[in-house]
Amino acid sequence: MQIVSFARAGYTGEIVKVEADLRRGIPAIDIVGLPDGAVREARERMRVAIRNSGLDFPRERILINLSPADLKKEGGSFDLPIALGVLAASEGNVPEGEAILVLGELELSGTVRPVRGVLAAVARAQEAGIADFILPAENLEEARLLGAPARGARNLAEALNAYHEICSIRALCGSDAETEGSGDADGAKDISAENNAEEPRWRSYRLGYEDVRGQERLVRGLQIAAAGGHHLVAWGPPGCGKSLALGRFDCLLPDMDRKTALEATRIHSIAGTLEADFSNGSRALLSRPPFRQPHQNASLEGMIGGGKHCLPGEISLAHGGTLFLDEAAQFRSGVLQALRTPLETGTVTLSRAGKNETFPADFQLLMALNPCPCGHFGESGRVCTCGPEAVDRYWKRLAGPLLDRMDIRVPLSAPEGESFADPGRAPDTESLRREIDRARRMQRERGAVLNGKLAPGDIEKLCVLSESAQALFGKGMETARLSGRGGHGVLKVSRTIADMEGSVLIEEEHLMEAFQFRRWSGLLPDFLS
Structure with a gap:
């Protein structure tokens, strides 16, 4: 032998x-x-x-x-x-x-x-x-x-x-x-x-969205993102609940399918980050989608991968799951721009010593940031100490091409006292999951990937608009001055909203909500409009 x-x-x-x-x-x-x-x-x-x-x-x-x-x-x-x-x-x-x-x-x-x-x-x-x-x-x-x-x-x-x-x-x-x-x-x-079931499996979490109050629009955006695999960015003043809500996003996601689970486990095995024990009884298989939250000081090599041993970076360790960038504007500009290609292709290719190594990197990107360096730009009752140029420089660290790939944009403000104190208005995590499950089941039945990953050629075939919605879409594109990628983003999000309601056609209300999630705040720099 x-x-x-x-x-x-x-x-x-x-x-x-x-x-x-x-x-x-x-x-x-x-x-x-x-x-x-x-x-x-x-x-x-x-x-x-x-x-x-x-x-x-x-x-x-x-x-x-x-x-x-x-x-x-x-x-x-x-x-x-x-x-x-x-x-x-x-x-x-x-x-x-x-x-x-x-x-x-x-x-x-x-x-x-x-x-x-x-x-x-x-x-x-x-x-x-x-x-x-x-x-x-x-x-x-x-x-x-x-x-x-x-x-x-x-x-x-x-x-x-x-x-x-x-x-x-x-x-x-x-x-x-x-x-x-x-x-x-x-x-x-x-x-x-055990791990090859078609139906998604859910885990019980000690922390859900029951104590996230006063941010119903953000929770709704996260629910749509989980249902269709869309990228999301949220901005608002410090303490408004951005990190709290986005940090619990993984509780809305079902288990990975077996193929993705094996790919993710293989990546973590190479990186040496496999846990010693898992809730499903296996000591090795990653069934839950990874949730990676790197620090703002992360280097390009740490985020993308590489180094002496050509190890996977954070975007590959997030394969099949979520990459959450808290205080996204504090990351190095080169690190942020390096995310653009993996977001499109789902892979990252590393070149070292004349050899190319390709890792899977199919992940959802969540970003949270303040509206300006001091955090109080546009906030009622607070004084912003940043000048217009400082606000422009702050947002330009993220750059337009990266932000254009974020299908869901959620501006936040400090929660109102009434909604914050009323426990009856808190979201129910199980109800959120039921609509996510319905949407993902419809996407599986169509035999397509998640809506957020649809290729341009599939969008025309799968995102079918009703007659009234077609007229609304044309007017919305002109009014919002959207690019081709922006229009596709609206269609993909509206397709997910329709799936959550079990609708075959995309109706006006689905399209209107998708347009609302595509808009930037009017207070932000002009280059974002």
Whole structure:
């Protein structure tokens, strides 16, 4: 059996062949194939781990080759495959035929430590036709998600036994035989079935919208955004409830479908951000849409991704979920402008060392900001200390092209005392979810993506207006002086509002509400009109 491992490089990564050659000479261990410091140190870890596991370490000169040679190998996940390669070579086991993927970091005692990126490694190996896996026991849940009959190893001795069993089964049954795991494949099927339901599933939240008072228009905008996958921007004075309402947006979203959940889990596996336990009983699968809220000091690399290891950034970690930029005008201008292409394509391509790596980045963007640097521009009863030029510079940090992609715009003011004190006027989260569920069900029945992601060619086919609505749309486009993207945004939002009411046609009232959510406040700078 040929031992292979995995090098994290972007979203897909690369399969790495691990070869060990023993020859006569002064005992020494050499590792070639562009290893980094952690991989070079594996020779000492695996030497001691083999001896402390009660196994014989070969006395010959050892050469370990990691191919392809031009790909940098990084991290501790190469410890276990290197150790098994050396032990197999010392037994005279010439690697050939079928490959087996091995991952794991070794402690000096021989204990196998978990590693990150296992889901990405197993997915890439399955694409390459590899069917056998030896992984750290703590990483088995990730392999199960893809139906891989992986064997878990808690220490080096268990890993070696698993390797011998796989070799014996292959020798007896031939290359087409399926490796017999210890019930892992069945576990994977159960998890797959659990997470492949077409109907959305909801989670119970301790915090909903019951205590968000006096901002009915904002809550309505968030409900429409959740129903159709639209981007939203809200602005208003400090303390009016922007961050409170937008920060609870994820409670309006149903679980991700299985395909998106696997993509999101793969990204978080590469980034090493998978949680230890989840409410659905799985230790690996992300069923809930991610909700990412980066700090205003986030760098371009932190937001988009990249760096030495070409890791995913915040926009990829938000794939399938939401990216919330609180105090959006405080982010660096270059960071904000870098969001424009991913918002259109749903992916981000990173270029590093002559290679391009593409990560999924299909997310909803929510932005909250003050109307000016001091926060009191246009607020009744308060004095704004910012001059007109300061207000212009403040909003121009976001720039028109990015704001033009925000289908829902919500101006806010401080809540009135009567609405703030009346508990009977508080939104009901379950009622909001029912209309969102109705809208998403209609979108699934049409077989299309969410309305917010509709391509221009699909808008004409799916956003069918009634006769009276057609006349209103033409007048509204002229009055509001909307661009082509702006007109499409109005149609997509009105389609979502109609779906929430179960209407096949877009009527006048749906279109009027969509136009209202497209308008900027008359107090804002002229370039936003």
